[in-house]
Amino acid sequence: MKRFSAEPIFRHAFLMLVVIFTLVPIFFTLMTSLKLFRDIISGSLAFTPTLVNYQRLFDPSQSNFLRLTWNSLVVAAGTMVIVLVIANLAAYSLSRFPWRPLWSGLLLGTILFIHMLPPVTFLGPFYLIARAFNIYDTVLAVIMGHIILNLPTATWILLDFFAGIPKELEEAAMVDGANRFQALTQVLLPIIQPGIAAAGALAFIFSWRDFLFALSLTSTPRGMTIPVGISSFVQEYSIRYGEMAAGAFFAMIPALLMVAFAQRYIIKGLTLGALKG
Amino acid sequence: MNTPLNSSSVSRPPGLISRLGNFIDRTFQYWTIAPLVITLLLLMAYPSLQLLRMSVSEVDIVKGHAVWEFVGLKHLETALQDPVVPVALRNTLVFVIAVVIIETLLALTISILVSRSHHLVGLYRTVLLIPLLVPPIAIGTMWRLMYDYNYGFINQALAVFGIPGPTWTADPKLAMPSIILVDLWHWTSFMFLIILAGLESLPQELNEAARVDGATESQIFRYITLPLLRPTLVTAVMLRTIFAFKVFDEIFLLTGGGPGTATEVISLYIYDVFSGQFRLGYASFLALGLAVIISVFVIFYRRLGRRTQI
Numbered sequence: 001m002k003r004f005s006a007e008p009i010f011r012h013a014f015l016m017l018v019v020i021f022t023l024v025p026i027f028f029t030l031m032t033s034l035k036l037f038r039d040i041i042s043g044s045l046a047f048t049p050t051l052v053n054y055q056r057l058f059d060p061s062q063s064n065f066l067r068l069t070w071n072s073l074v075v076a077a078g079t080m081v082i083v084l085v086i087a088n089l090a091a092y093s094l095s096r097f098p099w100r101p102l103w104s105g106l107l108l109g110t111i112l113f114i115h116m117l118p119p120v121t122f123l124g125p126f127y128l129i130a131r132a133f134n135i136y137d138t139v140l141a142v143i144m145g146h147i148i149l150n151l152p153t154a155t156w157i158l159l160d161f162f163a164g165i166p167k168e169l170e171e172a173a174m175v176d177g178a179n180r181f182q183a184l185t186q187v188l189l190p191i192i193q194p195g196i197a198a199a200g201a202l203a204f205i206f207s208w209r210d211f212l213f214a215l216s217l218t219s220t221p222r223g224m225t226i227p228v229g230i231s232s233f234v235q236e237y238s239i240r241y242g243e244m245a246a247g248a249f250f251a252m253i254p255a256l257l258m259v260a261f262a263q264r265y266i267i268k269g270l271t272l273g274a275l276k277g
Numbered sequence: 278m279n280t281p282l283n284s285s286s287v288s289r290p291p292g293l294i295s296r297l298g299n300f301i302d303r304t305f306q307y308w309t310i311a312p313l314v315i316t317l318l319l320l321m322a323y324p325s326l327q328l329l330r331m332s333v334s335e336v337d338i339v340k341g342h343a344v345w346e347f348v349g350l351k352h353l354e355t356a357l358q359d360p361v362v363p364v365a366l367r368n369t370l371v372f373v374i375a376v377v378i379i380e381t382l383l384a385l386t387i388s389i390l391v392s393r394s395h396h397l398v399g400l401y402r403t404v405l406l407i408p409l410l411v412p413p414i415a416i417g418t419m420w421r422l423m424y425d426y427n428y429g430f431i432n433q434a435l436a437v438f439g440i441p442g443p444t445w446t447a448d449p450k451l452a453m454p455s456i457i458l459v460d461l462w463h464w465t466s467f468m469f470l471i472i473l474a475g476l477e478s479l480p481q482e483l484n485e486a487a488r489v490d491g492a493t494e495s496q497i498f499r500y501i502t503l504p505l506l507r508p509t510l511v512t513a514v515m516l517r518t519i520f521a522f523k524v525f526d527e528i529f530l531l532t533g534g535g536p537g538t539a540t541e542v543i544s545l546y547i548y549d550v551f552s553g554q555f556r557l558g559y560a561s562f563l564a565l566g567l568a569v570i571i572s573v574f575v576i577f578y579r580r581l582g583r584r585t586q587i
Contacts, residue, residue, distance in 0.1 A: 008394075011390045011393065011394060012394065012396075012397065014386075014390060015387065015390055015391065015394070015397070015401055018387055018401070018405070019400065019401065019404045019405075021462070022404050022405060022407065022408060022462065022466075023404060024423075024430065025416075025419040025420060025422075025423050025430075025462065026407070026411075026419065028419070028422060028423060028430045029415075029418070029419045029422055032422055040428055041427075041428060043428060043433045085312065086312045086313050086316055087313075089308075089309040089310070089311075089312055089313070090309065090310055090312065090313035092309050093305075093306055093307075093309035093310040094310070096306075097306040099306075107310075107313065107314070107317070110317055110321060111317075112575070113572075113575060114321060116519050116520075116571055116574075116575045117568055117571055118522050118523040118525075118544055118567060118568075118571065119523065119525075120523075120525060120544040120547045120548055120564060120567070121328065121547075121564040121565070121567060121568045122324055123547070123548065123551050123560070123564065124327070124328060124331050124336075124551060124557050124560055124561040124564060125323075125324035125325075125327035125328050125331065125561075126324060127551075127557070128327060128331075128336070128343050128557075129323075129324065129327075131338060131341060131342070131343060132343070134341070144320065147316065147320060148316075148320045148321065151313075151316065155313070179298060179301075179302045180301075180302050180305040181301070181302075181305070184309075205410050208412065209410070209411070209412040209413065209414075211412070211413060211414045211525070211526045211529075212525055212526065212548070215552075216548070216551070216552060226412070227412050227413075227414035227415075227526070230414050230415065230418055231414055231417075231529065231530055234417075234418055234421065234530060238421075241422060241425070241428065244418055244421070244422065245418070245419075245422055247415075247418065248414075248415040248418035248419055248422075249415075251411075251412045251414065251415040252411045252412065252415050254410075255407065255410035255411045255412070256407065258410055259403060259406050259407050259410060263402075263403060263406060266406065266410070267402070267406065267470060270409065270467075270470060271470050271471055271474045
């Protein structure tokens with residue numbers, strides 16, 4: 001009975017345009033990263049792909065990118081672990097015990113406020129802290145910044161997961177003789193594994209992405225991360241397109257992997273983090 | 278878990294360890310919140326006090342140690358006479374207003390179209406998630422390649438039609454629009470995810486009832502969907518506004534605030550004062566000003582959120 005309608009065609013055509021707009025820069029960057037310089041200049045679509053840009057990027061005698069990759073991994077993994085420990089314990093405490101609204105409100109309000117503040121406001125104080133503890137230009141200084149960056153979202157995600165577990169489960173374990181620590185580690189944490197995965201994945205990726213903290217708390221490859229390396233590379237050699245593109249594409253790989261494998265968790269985590277408060 | 282936990286503590290008289298265990302158990306509430314509280318004290322409360330102190334001081338690093346000098350409201354005077362401050366504020370405002378309006382309309386359109394679709398929804402969602410996770414510095418680099426005067430995608434595409442492309446980010450008139458376009462690429466997805474989540478949680482019965490009563494699709498949208506979606510839209514717009522003030526990475530990489538001061542936004546200027554001119558005190562004063570502006574927004578947002586919740 002339904003009449004033919006052109007609406008779906010226009011609808012999908014528009015959405016496909018959005019998809020193309022989103023993918024073109026990524027595709028163009030990937031192509032550029034696989035081209036020799038002469039192919040970049042000619043702009044042709046017919047070219048023989050080469051990995052020479054990536055080889056140059058990761059050759060320790062030509063660039064420090066390998067060292068920066070290592071730093072980025074250490075920072076992201078370190079941030080993820082620390083944030084997960086703090087956020088798990090805090091979310092557990094806030095969701096399982098009768099906190100007075102004053103205290104829980106103060107904590108959650110502070111967390112919301114951190115989430116809203118531009119990171120640039122932390123620069124001065126964090127710089128002084130890093131100097132005072134003699135950790136300026138080390139991965140530790142960057143991790144310090146990234147903890148504050150990632151605590152809010154991780155706490156919100158885990159609070160949401162803890163709130164979804166009935167209190168009876170934990171009480172049953174304690175009737176069986178478990179103490180609170182055992183109930184937490186052996187009963188609750190296994191249940192909220194998806195929440196831990198979501199919070200951990202987001203903490204990793206948002207640490208990997210960060211530029212400003214790494215930029216202002218480091219000055220040499222000793223503590224620098226990939227984004228800082230890319231930016232100084234781009235500004236020094238604005239003509240070496242192939243390596244610029246290779247660096248940018250390499251930095252995107254964790255994001256692309258997350259989109260491919262952990263999408264559901266991440267969407268939930270992102271919208272949840274956004275809508276809290 | 279087939280071994281009985283803690284089975285021996287019943288028969289024996291309580292030793293030191295088990296009494297300690299009991300104590301930890303009874304106060305577990307506090308032990309578990311302690312790491313968060315300590316972290317917030319060290320990395321939020323203490324830095325906030327430092328920021329206050331820095332904003333009324335000159336701070337220098339001599340041989341790795343901070344040297345403080347109290348200067349009172351000197352930085353306020355400096356800020357009032359600083360010609361870049363009003364420019365940076367105006368640019369930030371232009372940027373924030375432009376991206377929030379365009380991204381809201383765009384995301385609203387996209388999410389309504391996606392919510393009406395049954396096919397390809399997974400593809401749209403997946404692709405639109407990518408920009409939110411990619412490092413902003415990589416986004417900046419990609420668009421630098423896209424905007425390149427000679428070899429960039431855009432100018433090469435224009436050349437196919439015989440149109441000479443402009444210099445984009447180096448052109449004083451086009452620099453800000455170019456930056457805004459990059460931000461649309463990056464952040465429209467964020468609004469899309471929130472609005473789509475809001476749309477999907479709306480009850481479908483109303484739409485069907487209205488349809489049975491002969492309402493057209495545009496009437497349904499105007500009189501049912503939009504009013505129900507209002508709280509979500511308000512939240513999304515407020516959040517995006519607050520987050521838009523954070524913009525830094527892409528502008529740093531694409532224009533560095535230039536040409537001239539065409540794209541100098543407040544975050545970028547604070548960083549420049551902090552790192553380029555190394556005036557820690559003045560940078561902190563400006564950062565405090567920005568924090569105050571954001572706080573006003575956050576309080577406003579909380580009020581609004583409370584009113585629209587039910």
